[in-house]
Amino acid sequence: MLEAFGQGLIALFQPAVLLVMVVGVLVGTMVGIIPGIGSTFVIAIMIPFVFRMPPEQGIGLLVAASSVVGTAGCITAILLSIPGTAFNVPTIINGYAMTLRGEGDRAIGAGLTASMVGGVLSVFISLLVIPLVTPIVLAFKTPEMFMLIVLGLVFIVVLTEGSVIKGLISGLLGVILALVGVHASTGTARLTFGNLFLYNGLDLATAALGLFGIGSLLEEMAKGQTAVRRYDSKTKMRGVFQGVRDWWTHKWLFLRCTVIGWIVGVIPGIGGSVASWAAYGHAKQTTKDPEFDKEGSVEGVIGPESADNACAGGALLTTMTLGIPGSPGMAVMMAAFFMVGVTPGPSMLTNHLPLAFTLLAGIALANLMAGIFALGATPYLVKLARVPMDITFPVLMVVMLSAAFLIRQSLLNVVAVLVFGILGFLIQKFGYHKAALTLGIVLGELFEHYLNNSVKLYGPTFFLTPVSLIVLVLVVLVLLQSYLKTFRRWMPQGAKQG
Amino acid sequence: MKVRPSLYFLVFLLLVTIYVIVEASGYRFMEAKLLLLVVSGAVLALGAVQLFREIRPRNRAEKQPAKRQTKESAASGSEARRTASALGWTAGLFLGTYLLGLSIAGGLFTLAYLKLHRRGWVKAILITVVTIGVINVISVYGLKVDLYPGLLFEYIERTWG
Numbered sequence: 254m255l256e257a258f259g260q261g262l263i264a265l266f267q268p269a270v271l272l273v274m275v276v277g278v279l280v281g282t283m284v285g286i287i288p289g290i291g292s293t294f295v296i297a298i299m300i301p302f303v304f305r306m307p308p309e310q311g312i313g314l315l316v317a318a319s320s321v322v323g324t325a326g327c328i329t330a331i332l333l334s335i336p337g338t339a340f341n342v343p344t345i346i347n348g349y350a351m352t353l354r355g356e357g358d359r360a361i362g363a364g365l366t367a368s369m370v371g372g373v374l375s376v377f378i379s380l381l382v383i384p385l386v387t388p389i390v391l392a393f394k395t396p397e398m399f400m401l402i403v404l405g406l407v408f409i410v411v412l413t414e415g416s417v418i419k420g421l422i423s424g425l426l427g428v429i430l431a432l433v434g435v436h437a438s439t440g441t442a443r444l445t446f447g448n449l450f451l452y453n454g455l456d457l458a459t460a461a462l463g464l465f466g467i468g469s470l471l472e473e474m475a476k477g478q479t480a481v482r483r484y485d486s487k488t489k490m491r492g493v494f495q496g497v498r499d500w501w502t503h504k505w506l507f508l509r510c511t512v513i514g515w516i517v518g519v520i521p522g523i524g525g526s527v528a529s530w531a532a533y534g535h536a537k538q539t540t541k542d543p544e545f546d547k548e549g550s551v552e553g554v555i556g557p558e559s560a561d562n563a564c565a566g567g568a569l570l571t572t573m574t575l576g577i578p579g580s581p582g583m584a585v586m587m588a589a590f591f592m593v594g595v596t597p598g599p600s601m602l603t604n605h606l607p608l609a610f611t612l613l614a615g616i617a618l619a620n621l622m623a624g625i626f627a628l629g630a631t632p633y634l635v636k637l638a639r640v641p642m643d644i645t646f647p648v649l650m651v652v653m654l655s656a657a658f659l660i661r662q663s664l665l666n667v668v669a670v671l672v673f674g675i676l677g678f679l680i681q682k683f684g685y686h687k688a689a690l691t692l693g694i695v696l697g698e699l700f701e702h703y704l705n706n707s708v709k710l711y712g713p714t715f716f717l718t719p720v721s722l723i724v725l726v727l728v729v730l731v732l733l734q735s736y737l738k739t740f741r742r743w744m745p746q747g748a749k750q751g
Numbered sequence: 752m753k754v755r756p757s758l759y760f761l762v763f764l765l766l767v768t769i770y771v772i773v774e775a776s777g778y779r780f781m782e783a784k785l786l787l788l789v790v791s792g793a794v795l796a797l798g799a800v801q802l803f804r805e806i807r808p809r810n811r812a813e814k815q816p817a818k819r820q821t822k823e824s825a826a827s828g829s830e831a832r833r834t835a836s837a838l839g840w841t842a843g844l845f846l847g848t849y850l851l852g853l854s855i856a857g858g859l860f861t862l863a864y865l866k867l868h869r870r871g872w873v874k875a876i877l878i879t880v881v882t883i884g885v886i887n888v889i890s891v892y893g894l895k896v897d898l899y900p901g902l903l904f905e906y907i908e909r910t911w912g
Contacts, residue, residue: 283893418801422764425794429771432787441783444774467841474837475830646837647864648882650844651857655886658853658899667899671845675838683757701786 258380261610264309265618273310274615277317278622284318285325285337295319300589308608311593313615315586320372320565320616321623323525327364327558328627328634332357333649334469339457340525340561342691343533345465346546347553354548361631362496363503363551364558369624370500371511371559375566376617378515380610383574393520396715399703400724401520405527405696407731408534409689416684423686427693430455432701450665457526458660460694463670464687466653468677473642475678493631499551506536506552507559514560518567525564526695532560533688538734566616573601573609758805765798840864852901858883 264270277299284295295318303311326337331348344364351360393401409424410417433444434454445451500507510532517528536556537545544550572583572590574597590597601609627634657670680687707715716725768791775787840860847856858879865875890896900908 283889416801418797418804422794422797422801425790425797426764426768428790429768429787429794432790436780436783439780439783441778441780443778443783443787444771471834471837471841475834477829477833643868644865644870644878646840647861648878650841651853651861651882652886654844654848655853655857655890655898659890659894659896662896664849664899667845667848671841674841678834679760683760704786705782 257606258610260607262614264607264611265313265614267309270309270313270611270615273306273314274317274619275622277314278321278619278626281318281321281619282325282623282626285322286329295322296586296589300592303589303593306593308590308593308595308605309611312586312589312595312608312612315589316569316612316615317619317622319586320562320569320619323558323561323565324365324368324372324620324623324627327368327554327561328361328631330465331360331364331554332634333466333645335466335649335653336461338525339461339695340529340564341557342461342465342526343529343557343688344554344561345469346533346688347549347551349469350544350547350549351551351554352549356492356549358492358631359496359499360549360551360554361634362493362628363499364496364554365624365627365631366497366500367507367510367555367559368562369620369628371507371514372562372565372620372624373617374508374511375515375518375563376613378512378563379566379570379613383570383609392720394718395703396707396711396718397720397724398520399700399707400716400721400728402696402700402703404724404728404731405531405692406700407728408530409692410732419684420686420689423680424689424693427690427695428697428700429693430460430690431694431697437702438705448665450661450663450669454698455669455694456660456666457691457694459657459666459669460673461691462653462657462660463673464677464680464691466649467670467674468681468687470646470649470653471674471678472681474646475682490632493628496551497628500555503552503555506539507555510535510556510559511563514563515567517560518564518569519571520567525561525568528560528564529557530688530692530695532556538731562620566613569612569616573597573612755805758802761798761801761805765795765802768794768798848899848901850901850903852904853898854883854887855901857886 280299281295296315299315299318303314306314322338323340326341327344327348329335329337330341330344332352334345334349334352336342336345348357348360348364351357406424406428409420429444431454433451435442435445435452442452513532513535514525514528517531518525533553533556536552540550540552542550542552545553568583569586572587587597595601595605595608653670654667657667658664660666677687680690716722771787771791772795775784775791778784778787844856844860847860850856851859861879861882862875865878866872870878887898890898
């Protein structure tokens, strides 16, 4: 094992491999900044270039590019409320609020550090558990997956601040939106109005771009203010270093969220969005900061950002060792594996173990490169947030509509983004919850898919398996903790009234 | 009795939900409609509770001093004007995109918006050129995807191209 690890590292530090990884990091960072375009897209567009490359270079390029997309996306999420990728959506809630109060550089410092170290740490976890992971992953069958989705949906209650009813309405509306499109097993076209564009369903990137990008822009325009209300013009690296210190202060939260992200990444078919939302929910549940979700809390940035990149390490592990793609991006990555002559699966641990180590260490190296590059550029990038709104509005609107077109190469996707934008604006205005709506969209389709398959395969008592019951206990615990938190919030008021 | 905008929004959401229930009821397979019906039903029930809550506290708002109510309505009036302006510009951009394509409409929109918001010609042209240039370089050369050309140019190409 150690010998293979050494061989893997030697292969990684070959000049040609390092060079393609630098190219991958640069491409991934640039794509990450473009709103709505995620790692799946970057892998897909780069596949033709890796066709004739040796596996270390070809897959190394893809791994480097795809694993840093979320790192760069964190910057636009925090500064402009535009999610670079769907994984960055939870970061917006607190990150953008911090930008509005003039602490965007601090939020970016904390977010990038959490993202970078989370990515590196997930690789170490993967390296440590390679021999143990296979039986655990195989224990997650359809019923267990369904229970995990239920656990995710329960987080709607956790996400809800203010009116729980409005939060639940938002989350359930998200589930309805997720069910738009052709039903996979019956072929029924649901809520499509006979329009072919809607047959494929509503894209998460489209929804996130509309709800958080256009929606927030309209919100700022309605308030009639520039993006940043207070800003220290002398701020340079100080805010960024403050963010790095914040990350260290909240190291245990970071660690827990990294593990959450890694676990979600390892479990096939769930994806990075769930990881970052789960981490955000956990941060919200455990925070003592009264500004969380209001004026912005750094914990709300550290949580999702650490889980987001940690997910990539976990997902690659499952893809390589089991031949099961851990995310849509990894499904495209599997195609690239075959193209360069490597068959992912258990044989990877016997026939290509050095390559497995090269790729895992490659994720760590790519994260380090992207993190350091982005941290260094932060003082210049935060200036974006100081641009007056009468310049920001037309530029961002054109950029977002172009990104909307690029996601599905259809003008109807531009319409969809605008509709989501207006919905996001109204939802925020009337006290509903964009975050809960997005979580509903993320989990809705998965919920139905695993429910149908579980009932078909295991009958109505499908959830009576040991792992499912453990997850069920977790569901109850999350609900109980939320209930106790609400109860404690109400207690002093009751005492005052009494 | 003054109806609050949030009430209109809630009623809109409830009407959409009722439409979903009616539409889903017509699906042939139970598997395709079950979750939609359950979720929509839950939204309807929660919406009814929210509707009751929205109507109930209205009396308290009506008891606010007249001066405060005037101030609030003036603030919401200017907010509504700003929102309408932003939505108008957005609608214009979309219409322009539909007819002239993303590059031309985006350029015209950026230039017009900047000029009407008192930016100098040089600055306005520079920002427009950089924005449209970067978008085109990324999409056409980076992603190998042509931006939407617009109905007019599609028509011209079909007719004379």
